Amino acid sequence: MVEEILLADDFVRQLMSVGEVDVLVGIPSFNNALTIANTVQAVEQSFQLGFARQRVVLVAVDGGSGDGTRDVVMNARTEKSSSGRGLTSLRTEQRVVTQYANAPSAGLALRTILAAADLLRAKACAVVSPATPNVTTAWITNLLEPVYRDKFDFVAPLYNRHKYDGLLSRNLLYPMSRSVFGQGIRELHPSELGFSGRLASHCLGQDVWNQGDIQDAPEIWMALTAISSDFKCCQAFLGTKERGTAGTAPDIVTAVRQNVGSLFWCLDADENFWMQRATPEAVPSFGPQSELTTEPMNLNRQRIYELFRSGVQDLGPILETILASDTMAEIRSVTAQSEEKCRFSGELWARTLFDFAASHHHAVLNRDHLIQALVPLYRGRIHSFLVEHQDSTAQQMEADTENLCVQFEKQKPYLVERWKAKA
C-alpha cells in the first residue's frame, strides 16, 4: 500500500494565514545556515522591486537541518527600499517555514513547494537554491516574469558557465532530452526554476511521489512532464553559475545515477509522447545568451582516461548485456587507443546512451546497476570532450554541442527500434 504523504499541521496553518497569492518562491534547504539569509533577502527584494502590488509569499521547506537554518530564515532581515518615511511595500510580506521531513529529499521538498503553490492558487512560482552563493534579485525576477506576465508554464535557467562546468548537462541530459522529447532545455536539472501554478497542480496530481527513481532529481521529471503534457516552456538567462561550497557537489557516480535514473524513468513514463515526436522545436529564451568562460582549469585527463579503460574492462560482461554488439565493439576499439588519440565520438555516444535507455526499459539487469555501469563510458566521453576542447573557444564549443544534438536526433530511430524490440 502506498504511504500517504500529508502536509504538517503547522504548515497548513501557516498557509491558511497567507491565503491566495499571485507569486510564490520556494527555497528547499538542508544545513544552509551560512548562505540562506542571502537567498531570503534576494527573494524579498525581488518581491519589492518586481511584484510590489502582487500577493507574494516565500516558502522555505527544510529537510531537518541541524545548524539552525530554519531560524535563520525566520530572522533574516531584508533591507527595505527607501521611501524616507519608513514606509515599505504595499502588502504584508509573507514568510512560511516548515520542516517537511527528518532527512533531506529533493522530491519531498519539491512536492511540499508544489503543494503550497496549489493550495494558495499561486499563479507564478519559482524555486531557488540556498546553496547558490550568488543568487540575485534579478535571477528571481527573470524566473517569475515569463510565467506571471507572459504565461509560460516552465522556465529553465540559462547560466554563464565555465566550459568545463555542467558537463553532464552538455553531454548527456541536454542532447538526450532534446532529441527524444523534442525540446532543448539546456539545464534539465537546475537548482533554480520557474513554473506556473497550473503546472504545479498538474505535477502534484501525478502518482509519482513515492517513486524512488525521481526523488533525487525531480526537476528533470518536472521539466520533461511539462514538455510531454504540452505546457509552454522557455529558458531565462540568470547569470554566472558560481559553485557552492567545495565538497557539496555529488560525486560522478551519484550524479550519473540520480540524473540518468530520473531521465530513463521519464522515458518509460512518457514513451507514448516521445515516440510520436518527430521534429524538435526551439525553446524560447529570455535575456542575453549564456556564455562560456574559457580560463584555464586543471582537470586530470589521464586519470579520467584510465578510469574509462579500466571500467570498460572490469564491466565488460555487464556492458555486453546492455549494449548492442557493434556498439560494444566500437567502444573496445576506443579503449585500445592511446590517451592522446582516444576519441569517443558523438555518434557512438548517442548509440551508447540509447542502448542503455532501451536496456533500462527492458530491465535487462537491475536498473540501478545498469545505470552505474554507464559511469566509465561517461568518463570516456568526457575525456574526449576535454581533449577536443582544450583550446576551443566558447563559440566552437557551442557549435560542437549543436553537432552532438544533431547526432542524437539522427539516432532517434535507432532508439525507437531498440525500445520496441524484445529484450
Place this chain on the structure above:
Amino acid sequence: MAVEAQPLWYKDAIIYQLHVRTFCDSNNDGIGDFTGLLQKLDYLQELGINTIWLLPFFPSPLRDDGYDIADYTSVHPNYGTLDEFRAFLTAAHERGIRIIIELVANHTSDQHPWFQEARSSTNNPKRDWYVWSDTDDKYKEVRIIFLDTELSNWAWDPVSKSYYWHRFFSHQPDLNWDNPAVFEAMWGVMQFWLDMGVDGFRLDAIPYLIEREGTNGENLPETHAILRELRRLLDKQYPGKMLLAEANQWPADVRAYFGDGDEFHMAFHFPLMPRMFMAVRLEDRKPIIEILEQTPQIPDSCQWCIFLRNHDELTLEMVTDVERDYMYDEYAKDKQMRINLGIRRRLAPMMENDRRRIELLTGMLMSMPGTPIIYYGDEIGMGDNVYLGDRNGVRTPMQWNGGWNAGFSGADPERLYSAVISNPVYGYAAINVESQRRTQHSLLAWMKQIIHVRDSTPIFSRGSIEFLRPSNHRVLAYVRCYENKQVLVVNNLSSTAQAVELDLQDYKGSIPIEMFGGNLFPRIGDASYLLTLAPYQFFWFRLRRI
C-alpha cells in the same frame, strides 16, 4: 438640550462637514443658505452628530469655492445675513450641536480690500500685509501645491508692477505673517466670531504662513510661534474653544502643531486616510498599521481628526510613489477622476456602491483613535460627478428626496448652483434621505446606529489603541482601552470570508459582548480566540469581566 461646557468636548465630537451652499435652499434662488440649514438641524440631531464644520461662507468671488475670502467678518449674500447665521448658531447650540467655522489665515482673495489697498501703492500702509518681490526668484525650494493650474508660486501684479507670493491659486495672495498688523487683524477676525458664539476654527493651510529663503516654506519655527500666540490668546479670553489644524503633512511633522498642548487642539491625520482605502483594496492591513505605528504620541489634551472623504480631492501627497500609482490605478482609472495629486470622488462611488465596504470603512473611521468627520451626503451614499470642474463633483446639492431638485431647492433646476446627481445609480431618485428614513435597514439607519454605538462609550474617543497581529494579514484587529475598560475591534478587509485566531491572553476571563446586538460571545480562555468573519464584516466587542 444645549451645548455643555466641557473643556475637552472636541475629543468626543462626531463632526459633520458641510458647505451651507450645498445643504438646503430656503429662498429658492438655487443656493443653499443658513435659514435652510437651520431647517435641517433636526435631521442632523437625529443622525447623532454633535458638531458641524462649516466650509467658508464669507463674501468671496468664489473662484476657489469660498476659500478666496474678500471679507472675513460677514456672510456672503448668497447664503444669508449675519443675523441668519446667528439664528442658525443659536438653534444649533439649542440642539447640543457645536459649530466650527473656517479661518483661512494663509491668504485672502485678491478682491479683499486689504489686497486692493496693498497693491495700490508701494507706500500704502497695508503694502506690507502681503509678500512682495521685484523678481520671482525667491524661495525656489518651495513646492507648488496646485500643480494642475499653477506654474509658479509668484504672480505678477500689473497694478503695482511687482510679484506677489501665493501658495495656492494666483488670485489668492498670501498674507505676510511676519507683519504684526496681520496677526492683530486676524486675531480681530477670530474675536468677531468667538464673541458671536462659534465653538472653534479650522485653520486652513496652516503650514505655509511663513516663508524663509533656503527652506521649503513649510512648518517653519516662526509659524509655530505665531500659532502658539494665537492659542495663548484664545485660552485666556475664550476658554473651551477649539483650534483644528489643516496641515497636510507626515504625522511626525504634524506633531509639532500640537506643541506641548499649547498650539492646536486637533489636527487632521491626512496620511491615514488614503491608507484606509488602500488596505481595503489590497485586502491587507499593512498600510494602516505602518502609518499608525509611525504616528507619534500627542499631548493628552490633543486629538487627531480622522476622515474618509471631504470637500477636497482625496489627497495622495503623503504617500509613496508606488502607493500613489496603486491608488490611481485602483480608484481613479479614468483620468477625469484625478486632480492635482489626488482623486476627486466620493466614498460610495469609490466603494463601487458596495454597502459592505462603505460600512467597513465607516466602522474603521468610528473605531480608530481620533475624532471622526462625516462628509455631508456620505451618510446616505451620495455619488459624485467627476465631469464638473475643479472639485465640484463632490460638492453637489444634498439629496433630500426623490422630488423637485432632490428636495434641495424650489428653484428652477437650471438655476441651481450645481446640477443634482441624477444617474440611475446615485441619482436623487435612488439615493435620498426620505427614502432611507422609510427603510429600516438603509445606510442612513445604519449610520445612525453606529454613531449611537460609538457615542455610548468614551473608549473610542478617549482610549488608547493596541494592535493585535494575527497571522491572517487580511484581518485588522485592535483593542481600545480607557479607564480599565476595553473594546475589541476586528475588521475583515477581504472580499472573502476569513477565519482569524486572536491572541487575547491579556484579556483572559473576559466575555466579549458584541456591541450592535448586545449578544454574548464565548469567554476568552487559554487558547487563541477563533473568529470567522463574512466578507468585509467587522465586530466591536466590549470586553466584560463578570
